[in-house]
Amino acid sequence: MSRPRSHYSGLALLREGLSGQVGWQPAWASPSPKRAYDAIVVGGGGHGLATAYYLAKNHGLTNVAVIEKGWLGGGNTGRNTTVVRSNYFYPESVALYDFALRLYEGLSRDLNYNIMLSQRGMVVVAHSEMEMEISARLVNAMQINGVDAELFSREQVLKVAPLMNSQPNARYPIFGGVWQGRAGVARHDAVAWGYARGASHLGVDIIQNCEVTDFIIEAGQCRGVATTLGEIRADRIGLAVAGHSSVLAEKAGFALPIHSYALQAMVSEPVKPVLDTVVLSLGTGTYVSQSDKGELVFGGGLDRIPSYAQRGNPPLQEQVVSGLVEMFPAFGQLKLLRQWAGIVDVVPDSSPILGPSPLPGLFLNCGWGTGGFKAIPVGGWMLAHLMATGSHHEISKPFGLDRFATGRLIDEAAGSGIAH
Amino acid sequence: MHLITCPFCGPRDETEFRYGAEAGKQRGTAEASAEGWSRYLYGQRNPKGETREIWLHLACGEFFLLERNTVSHAIHRTQGLRREDRA
Numbered sequence: 001m002s003r004p005r006s007h008y009s010g011l012a013l014l015r016e017g018l019s020g021q022v023g024w025q026p027a028w029a030s031p032s033p034k035r036a037y038d039a040i041v042v043g044g045g046g047h048g049l050a051t052a053y054y055l056a057k058n059h060g061l062t063n064v065a066v067i068e069k070g071w072l073g074g075g076n077t078g079r080n081t082t083v084v085r086s087n088y089f090y091p092e093s094v095a096l097y098d099f100a101l102r103l104y105e106g107l108s109r110d111l112n113y114n115i116m117l118s119q120r121g122m123v124v125v126a127h128s129e130m131e132m133e134i135s136a137r138l139v140n141a142m143q144i145n146g147v148d149a150e151l152f153s154r155e156q157v158l159k160v161a162p163l164m165n166s167q168p169n170a171r172y173p174i175f176g177g178v179w180q181g182r183a184g185v186a187r188h189d190a191v192a193w194g195y196a197r198g199a200s201h202l203g204v205d206i207i208q209n210c211e212v213t214d215f216i217i218e219a220g221q222c223r224g225v226a227t228t229l230g231e232i233r234a235d236r237i238g239l240a241v242a243g244h245s246s247v248l249a250e251k252a253g254f255a256l257p258i259h260s261y262a263l264q265a266m267v268s269e270p271v272k273p274v275l276d277t278v279v280l281s282l283g284t285g286t287y288v289s290q291s292d293k294g295e296l297v298f299g300g301g302l303d304r305i306p307s308y309a310q311r312g313n314p315p316l317q318e319q320v321v322s323g324l325v326e327m328f329p330a331f332g333q334l335k336l337l338r339q340w341a342g343i344v345d346v347v348p349d350s351s352p353i354l355g356p357s358p359l360p361g362l363f364l365n366c367g368w369g370t371g372g373f374k375a376i377p378v379g380g381w382m383l384a385h386l387m388a389t390g391s392h393h394e395i396s397k398p399f400g401l402d403r404f405a406t407g408r409l410i411d412e413a414a415g416s417g418i419a420h
Numbered sequence: 421m422h423l424i425t426c427p428f429c430g431p432r433d434e435t436e437f438r439y440g441a442e443a444g445k446q447r448g449t450a451e452a453s454a455e456g457w458s459r460y461l462y463g464q465r466n467p468k469g470e471t472r473e474i475w476l477h478l479a480c481g482e483f484f485l486l487e488r489n490t491v492s493h494a495i496h497r498t499q500g501l502r503r504e505d506r507a
Contacts, residue, residue, distance in 0.1 A: 246466035255459070255466075256463075256464065257458075257462035257463060258466055259464055260466055260468075260490070306473070308468045308490050309490070309491055313434075313493075348461075404462045406454070407454075
């Protein structure tokens with residue numbers, strides 16, 4: 001059952017502007033939950049909403065509910081630094097992340113919702129001859145896997161990021177770097193809202209402020225969820241609840257190879273355009289881009305203390321800010337505007353977990369670590385495929401939970417050598 | 421900034437410490453199945469709330485037990501792991 005929606009266009013803007021803005025349909029409906037669905041997606045962030053959208057669009061499953069304990073995109077989808085890229089090392093990872101990037105490239109048109117994708121390029125800066133060797137290895141791997149990549153010289157790095165510290169006494173001198181021109185940023189809220197609008201239009205029920213408190217398990221099979229709004233039944237349930245994957249897995253009776261850590265990010269006060277690309281330094285671990293509003297959006301590594309507190313801790317904040325000021329001395333004049341953190345699922349090999357769970361009927365999309373935002377389209381696509389067909393998509397096959405017993409890990413922390 | 425009490429050195433700055441692992445894991449025998457070994461190596465309770473963990477004081481190299489809350493970050497207790505500490 002599809003729902004009507006307004007088509008967004010310049011013409012629609014003009015028409016509504018002239019007629020008092022009264023003709024817009026709500027972007028998505030807020031129905032009361034039914035007692036049963038064909039499929040339930042737990043988690044109304046980017047991955048969950050994308051899953052619902054692709055269940056409806058790719059597989060014709062429209063009797064679907066998305067259940068979210070808070071508001072849409074209020075978890076890590078609303079807390080990340082909006083970078084999209086596919087500069088990974090292993091073929092399995094490149095297939096996964098480049099599929100996501102290709103979907104992002106067509107997403108505004110597909111969803112009829114401007115996700116403000118800006119493919120401004122990203123440079124991973126190397127600071128020694130050894131790091132240049134590793135960078136060349138990564139560029140070669142990316143090129144062999146069919147993804148755009150270029151090994152930048154010092155001059156090329158300073159051309160795309162002229163404010164970087166190029167002084168002879170720099171603690172981290174610039175030797176060059178890895179450039180991916182198709183990388184960039186997208187508007188994080190728009191990705192969640194666009195998928196929500198698309199899914200709702202195709203008939204999906206989006207239910208906010210409804211927390212899943214337990215699973216209904218009958219004869220060893222997952223048959224639904226108990227929620228704060230009562231029991232809701234379905235034979236296929238997808239879990240897209242990054243940060244809280246272990247908490248829900250425990251309710252379903254199994255453990256995951258996941259640590260929950262806080263990943264913090266911050267923005268400076270807004271300034272005029274100073275940086276039109278994304279920069280990550282291998283030396284400081286800090287990465288930065290400038291938002292359309294002019295704020296510098298930056299972050300770094302994880303707070304390496306297992307945590308469910310959605311706030312950053314001072315020692316790492318200091319390290320990240322120090323890194324930024326070392327990379328861009330001029331930014332030392334700026335004031336911090338906001339600082340926050342999201343709770344991310346960290347897996348030993350820094351690769352996601354996609355596949356069936358130990359509980360039949362329950363499917364997993366978790367373990368994206370610090371890089372879940374860039375993977376939203378592919379995470380949704382793969383989980384939808386799993387839920388609709390009961391089996392893996394070719395791309396998600398290597399990322400099953402069974403890899404931790406077979407030993408076929410996909411160690412991107414060692415492979416691509418960049419922050420996750 | 422947190423102060424964490426090393427059982428050997430006393431209260432020190434949090435930056436001197438490192439999280440090691442969840443406490444209470446039992447290593448399997450040589451006959452352990454692949455799944456059992458995987459559970460030991462990679463499985464985590466990863467609790468939201470109260471937790472017991474093994475931490476390391478980087479300055480002195482002492483491993484110890486730390487009880488804390490993963491939501492409030494409150495630290496309740498630390499205890500040495502030596503036989504006499506546990507007695």
